Amino acid sequence: MLGGVAAGLAAHLGLPVAAVRLALVLLVPLGGAGVLLYVFWWVTVPSGDPRAAAEEARPAASSRLAPRLRQPGRRLPLTEIALGVLLLAAAGGLIAVRNGADLVGSWVLPALIVLGGLTLAWSQLDAVDREPGRPGGRTPVSVLRLLGGTALAGTGVFLLIGRDAPMEDLVRSALAALAVLVGAALVLAPWWLRLVRELSDERLARARASERADIAAHLHDSVLQTLALIRARAANADEVAKLARAQERELRSWLYDDRVTPGTSVAAELRDVVAEVEDHHGVPVEVVVVGDRTPDERTAGLLRATREALVNAVRHGRPPVSVYLEVGPGVVEVFVKDRGDGFDLDEVPDDRFGVRESIIGRMRRLGGDATVRARAGGTEVALRLPVEQEERTT
Amino acid sequence: MSESQRPGGEPLDVVVVDDHLMFRTGVKASLDERVRVVGEADSVDTAISVIHELRPPVVLLDVHLPGGDGGGGAEVLRRCADLAGEVRFLALSVSDAAEDVVAVIRAGARGYVTKAISGPELSAAARRVAGGDAVFSPRLAGFVLDAFGAAADVATGDDELDRLSAREREVMRLIARGYSYREVAGELFISIKTVETHVSAVLRKLQLSSRHELTRWAAARRLL
Numbered sequence: 156m157l158g159g160v161a162a163g164l165a166a167h168l169g170l171p172v173a174a175v176r177l178a179l180v181l182l183v184p185l186g187g188a189g190v191l192l193y194v195f196w197w198v199t200v201p202s203g204d205p206r207a208a209a210e211e212a213r214p215a216a217s218s219r220l221a222p223r224l225r226q227p228g229r230r231l232p233l234t235e236i237a238l239g240v241l242l243l244a245a246a247g248g249l250i251a252v253r254n255g256a257d258l259v260g261s262w263v264l265p266a267l268i269v270l271g272g273l274t275l276a277w278s279q280l281d282a283v284d285r286e287p288g289r290p291g292g293r294t295p296v297s298v299l300r301l302l303g304g305t306a307l308a309g310t311g312v313f314l315l316i317g318r319d320a321p322m323e324d325l326v327r328s329a330l331a332a333l334a335v336l337v338g339a340a341l342v343l344a345p346w347w348l349r350l351v352r353e354l355s356d357e358r359l360a361r362a363r364a365s366e367r368a369d370i371a372a373h374l375h376d377s378v379l380q381t382l383a384l385i386r387a388r389a390a391n392a393d394e395v396a397k398l399a400r401a402q403e404r405e406l407r408s409w410l411y412d413d414r415v416t417p418g419t420s421v422a423a424e425l426r427d428v429v430a431e432v433e434d435h436h437g438v439p440v441e442v443v444v445v446g447d448r449t450p451d452e453r454t455a456g457l458l459r460a461t462r463e464a465l466v467n468a469v470r471h472g473r474p475p476v477s478v479y480l481e482v483g484p485g486v487v488e489v490f491v492k493d494r495g496d497g498f499d500l501d502e503v504p505d506d507r508f509g510v511r512e513s514i515i516g517r518m519r520r521l522g523g524d525a526t527v528r529a530r531a532g533g534t535e536v537a538l539r540l541p542v543e544q545e546e547r548t549t
Numbered sequence: 550m551s552e553s554q555r556p557g558g559e560p561l562d563v564v565v566v567d568d569h570l571m572f573r574t575g576v577k578a579s580l581d582e583r584v585r586v587v588g589e590a591d592s593v594d595t596a597i598s599v600i601h602e603l604r605p606p607v608v609l610l611d612v613h614l615p616g617g618d619g620g621g622g623a624e625v626l627r628r629c630a631d632l633a634g635e636v637r638f639l640a641l642s643v644s645d646a647a648e649d650v651v652a653v654i655r656a657g658a659r660g661y662v663t664k665a666i667s668g669p670e671l672s673a674a675a676r677r678v679a680g681g682d683a684v685f686s687p688r689l690a691g692f693v694l695d696a697f698g699a700a701a702d703v704a705t706g707d708d709e710l711d712r713l714s715a716r717e718r719e720v721m722r723l724i725a726r727g728y729s730y731r732e733v734a735g736e737l738f739i740s741i742k743t744v745e746t747h748v749s750a751v752l753r754k755l756q757l758s759s760r761h762e763l764t765r766w767a768a769a770r771r772l773l
Contacts, residue, residue: 157601255623259720332772347763407643407644407645412643439665441688441727443687443688443690443725443726443727444691445691445694445695445725446695475727477687477726477727479687479722479725479727481694481725490727492726492727492728501662535726537675
């Protein structure tokens with residue numbers, strides 16, 4: 156509830172959260188074991204659902220290379236600030252009360268204040284974990300947290316120690332302690348600064364080195380090879396154009412797309428089919444995909460029919476050729492369109508039997524259907540395949 | 550593609566913003582005689598000053614730009630928001646990534662085309678943007694359908710901005726399938742002007758919809 160420790164434990168052990176919370180509460184009377192464990196886990200256990208985190212954290216090698224555009228606007232953690240202000244107000248009120256009547260002669264309240272301060276200061280560890288990608292975690296909020304926590308803890312300690320001392324003595328000793336702290340900080344500051352700088356330099360250098368190695372490997376594997384091929388075939392313009400297009404496609408996907416795991420995406424398989432047709436026939440094809448699902452045998456059949464339609468469009472139609480794949484809740488649809496003069500299905504000669512058999516026949520066998528529409532603007536082949544709805548829709 | 554006719558036959562003034570000199574030169578060479586390049590810029594900061602100085606009717610804006618706070622083309626759009634209505638932006642990019650496209654459109658661009666576009670098509674797109682219409686490439690239409698949900702929307706209680714009407718969805722689907730505006734009009738038995746109205750309405754929804762899923766969707770595209 157406080158730091159999410161019980162929820163984290165529950166997720167780890169596969170138990171209901173309530174059971175874990177109950178166990179922790181039951182452990183409290185045993186010398187405060189529950190509280191100690193809670194605080195220990197809070198500090199040491201990383202936050203977040205580990206499975207979700209693993210899914211979210213993509214290996215650097217498979218995420219896109221081009222920098223993402225930065226989005227403006229960040230929310231202030233108002234609840235935390237409010238909590239800090241509340242605690243500070245409580246401390247101030249306590250001092251005021253102390254000046255008047257000795258209501259808080261006991262050690263409980265000062266101890267609570269110390270605890271509150273410590274919690275506030277330590278909670279930034281937690282916050283750093285929750286906001287990855289902000290190295291150092293030295294946001295204004297975390298500085299505020301540290302200062303507030305220190306002030307609270309200091310106040311609590313003074314109240315605790317100087318319960319019977321007069322106010323002037325307290326203030327004087329507080330000033331003295333503060334002076335000592337400031338002196339020590341001034342002496343240690345250069346050393347600490349150097350440490351921090353060395354750490355961040357080292358981290359940066361390591362990240363840069365691995366990134367460079369990754370880029371170098373890729374450039375060597377693909378771009379360099381293609382350039383060598385292009386030089387070797389410089390006389391053949393078609394060949395060079397084809398090589399350049401294939402390389403462009405690869406580089407583009409490397410720069411701007413995140414890589415997908417093979418066998419998880421119909422969209423990626425369609426792009427592979429299109430790439431193959433493009434390479435083979437040297438005609439550019441525009442691909443648009445809406446939705447996605449996990450491929451199975453039937454979508455594989457659909458893609459084979461798509462391939463036939465594409466080859467047909469590329470061979471007999473005029474560019475631009477476009478493919479549109481839409482994965483709906485109960486149906487997968489593919490449209491292949493070209494700008495050719497079109498043809499009449501009934502007049503298709505026997506040597507172009509491909510359309511009727513490999514597209515329409517195939518789709519019927521899969522339980523779907525295919526229509527060919529020829530008009531002035533070009534020919535469009537529409538393929539429909541009813542599918543069962545997937546559990547996970549992305 | 551049809552284009553909105555400009556009276557008087559005056560050439561259309563545009564500013565080209567791109568960090569690659571080669572590309573700017575290529576654009577200048579490929580635009581037809583009815584589009585005139587009056588200024589160029591190669592970074593976020595120079596773009597903002599050039600646009601404020603020249604106030605061109607259309608800016609061809611690259612999505613990935615150096616300088617500024619690293620916001621690229623979207624940052625130029627945000628910092629030129631005071632010129633809204635006077636200067637219109639057409640986004641150009643080599644990237645097809647959904648999050649880049651959505652970022653510039655949400656920041657106020659009137660359209661999005663990839664850099665592979667031909668000269669005559671780019672000229673027509675620039676004139677279309679100048680005429681106040683939106684330019685949707687098949688891919689952008691695909692993104693819209695993906696973001697708003699391609700299937701018929703069941704949640705009818707939503708804000709009107711968060712849904713596409715059946716007609717708008719139909720237009721988007723046809724554009725995604727590679728139909729030109731004229732072909733869409735013929736297919737649906739409506740006028741080209743009506744198609745343009747639908748497309749502009751979709752653009753407005755894309756820009757203004759507070760639908761939190763839109764941003765989440767763009768971020769989730771990384772996982773696909």
